[in-house]
Amino acid sequence: MKIYNTLSGRKEDFAPRNDTVKMYVCGVTPYAPSHLGHAMSYIIFDTIRSYLEFRGYKVKYIQNFTDIDDKIIARANESGIPTHDLAQGFIEQYFANMDTLNIKRATIYPRATEEIPKMIEVIEGLIQKGHAYEVGGDVYFRVQSDPDYGKLSHRTLDGMMAGARVEIGEAKEHPLDFALWKAAKPGEPQWHSPWGPGRPGWHIECSAMSLKYLGETLDIHGGGQDLTFPHHENEIAQSESFTGVKPFVRHWLHNGLLQLGEEKMSKSTGKLITISEALSKYSPDALRLWVLSSHYRSPMTYSDENLAATEKGVERLRNTNNLDIKESAATAIDSQTYRERFIEAMDDDFGTPQAIAALFDLAREINRGNDEGLHIGEALNTFRELTGVLGLKLSDVTISPPVAEAFVEGLPAEVVIESWVKEREELRKAKQWNRADDVRDRFKQWDLTLEDTSQETILRYKGRIWRRYKKP
RNA sequence: GGCGACGUAGCCAAGUGGUAAGGCGGGGGUCUGCAAAACCCCUAUUCAGCGGUUCGAAUCCGCUCGUCGCCUCCA
Numbered sequence: 001m002k003i004y005n006t007l008s009g010r011k012e013d014f015a016p017r018n019d020t021v022k023m024y025v026c027g028v029t030p031y032a033p034s035h036l037g038h039a040m041s042y043i044i045f046d047t048i049r050s051y052l053e054f055r056g057y058k059v060k061y062i063q064n065f066t067d068i069d070d071k072i073i074a075r076a077n078e079s080g081i082p083t084h085d086l087a088q089g090f091i092e093q094y095f096a097n098m099d100t101l102n103i104k105r106a107t108i109y110p111r112a113t114e115e116i117p118k119m120i121e122v123i124e125g126l127i128q129k130g131h132a133y134e135v136g137g138d139v140y141f142r143v144q145s146d147p148d149y150g151k152l153s154h155r156t157l158d159g160m161m162a163g164a165r166v167e168i169g170e171a172k173e174h175p176l177d178f179a180l181w182k183a184a185k186p187g188e189p190q191w192h193s194p195w196g197p198g199r200p201g202w203h204i205e206c207s208a209m210s211l212k213y214l215g216e217t218l219d220i221h222g223g224g225q226d227l228t229f230p231h232h233e234n235e236i237a238q239s240e241s242f243t244g245v246k247p248f249v250r251h252w253l254h255n256g257l258l259q260l261g262e263e264k265m266s267k268s269t270g271k272l273i274t275i276s277e278a279l280s281k282y283s284p285d286a287l288r289l290w291v292l293s294s295h296y297r298s299p300m301t302y303s304d305e306n307l308a309a310t311e312k313g314v315e316r317l318r319n320t321n322n323l324d325i326k327e328s329a330a331t332a333i334d335s336q337t338y339r340e341r342f343i344e345a346m347d348d349d350f351g352t353p354q355a356i357a358a359l360f361d362l363a364r365e366i367n368r369g370n371d372e373g374l375h376i377g378e379a380l381n382t383f384r385e386l387t388g389v390l391g392l393k394l395s396d397v398t399i400s401p402p403v404a405e406a407f408v409e410g411l412p413a414e415v416v417i418e419s420w421v422k423e424r425e426e427l428r429k430a431k432q433w434n435r436a437d438d439v440r441d442r443f444k445q446w447d448l449t450l451e452d453t454s455q456e457t458i459l460r461y462k463g464r465i466w467r468r469y470k471k472p
Numbered sequence: 473g474g475c476g477a478c479g480u481a482g483c484c485a486a487g488u489g490g491u492a493a494g495g496c497g498g499g500g501g502u503c504u505g506c507a508a509a510a511c512c513c514c515u516a517u518u519c520a521g522c523g524g525u526u527c528g529a530a531u532c533c534g535c536u537c538g539u540c541g542c543c544u545c546c547a
Contacts (some may be wrong), residue, residue: 025547029546034547037546040547045547069545071545090525154492155474155476202545224546225542226542226547230544231546255547259540265547266547267547291497293494298477299477299482299541300479306483309483310484311496311497313495313496319510345486354486354494357486357494361493364511367510371503432507437505450508452504453509
């Protein structure tokens with residue numbers, strides 16, 4: 001397998017140190033509902049994790065929650081809800097979103113507020129080694145003590161100082177020194193520390209948690225491209241300075257960012273579409289397939305037109321997925337070449353677009369085989385296995401169309417519908433086509449379409465199969 | 473200003489030296505009472521523009537135009 005590494009800027013051979021892959025992905029700061037950009041990132045890393053497992057690795061996957069920070073404090077103060085409760089509410093929402101998107105839970109979800117002792121231990125070590133210093137209850141990392149600082153984001157201290165936006169001042173030795181520990185301000189949540197009451201800075205949590213749960217060297221560390229600098233750069237500086245072990249991370253992975261119109265989707269700008277909103281319009285499968293239809297390092301732009309198009313594509317995969325396997329003595333179709341294409345694509349830096357292309361081709365092969373009466377069982381199993389690696393469920397009845405709550409002359413429409421299907425079938429047998437079509441027209445009021453096969457009548461709502469009625 | 477990414481058909485999107493995957497849409501056809509679903513065929517002589525290297529470039533180099541990201545909280 002080859003994986004692109006942000007640190008080296010090129011694809012490198014992937015081989016974990018042992019059969020368990022140590023994987024860390026930066027999680028969210030739970031102060032607002034998660035948006036589609038988060039969904040994109042976590043769908044991507046879930047798929048990477050899933051593929052590694054498919055390839056026979058065990059994966060220990062750690063994802064943090066930054067459950068204390070400036071914005072959480074600000075929101076808590078506005079709403080009068082304690083920071084812990086505020087964060088807890090959004091964490092629960094986050095899990096609900098992730099579950100709906102069929103994103104497998106991480107092995108452990110450590111929270112910043114529960115890992116303070118480990119952070120203090122790391123900060124103390126950094127001070128002892130001369131990599132950090134305390135000023136008035138704050139502790140800062142001394143960037144000039146790390147000759148490698150800037151290696152991940154490919155910049156230099158001089159280059160960054162040339163930028164116009166560096167603020168000079170405060171008590172820092174160097175403008176780019178960053179906070180490891182922040183002295184408490186009145187009314188803020190605080191924890192005891194050797195430097196007085198305060199709270200951790202943003203970057204230190206990830207160093208502390210990864211060290212605690214995965215050790216000194218991680219195989220994979222992931223996150224959005226917007227985390228490359230300063231967050232991940234600072235993590236490297238802290239971790240390598242503390243442990244003296246390099247590399248801290250063997251493969252740095254960064255996903256491209258989601259755009260909404262002209263701008264990045266971002267909580268702080270308010271330009272966003274929440275995951276819940278998106279899920280009210282599109283199926284989880286469509287959202288996953290949409291995200292995975294472009295390479296994970298490329299940016300994407302949100303578009304209703306494209307998501308609607310993806311929904312149609314999902315429908316084709318779903319129709320194939322839900323074919324009945326009939327026992328057949330006929331020749332079986334061979335799915336091996338499609339499986340190989342899938343693996344070849346995914347082995348090359350997780351080439352999901354080509355992998356998906358192989359799955360669409362396999363779907364066509366299966367449908368064709370099904371039409372020709374060939375044995376499709378094995379190929380269908382391969383199809384289900386590989387779509388499953390991408391986290392697609394492709395199941396039938398997970399929707400509740402308006403008809404489910406409708407009434408016909410006082411009776412629930414669902415009850416009436418079955419009799420209509422029977423009525424229409426009898427009219428068709430009698431070749432009374434006009435009257436049969438009149439019955440079919442009744443379904444239009446709920447956007448239901450009918451599909452006749454030799455054995456059953458299928459009712460679809462917006463392309464999705466909703467009910468199947470066996471023909472007598 | 474510094475660093476980086478990108479610009480491929482109506483839309484989305486692969487392809488990084490050997491002659492353009494896949495999806496959506498569109499057109500035609502098969503099947504069907506008609507549909508639906510499925511299947512078959514067609515839909516970029518061309519890869520932002522201009523030069524250059526090469527037997528050969530969407531792929532390498534240079535310049536121009538355009539879009540976006542990071543440099544500040546951010547997946």
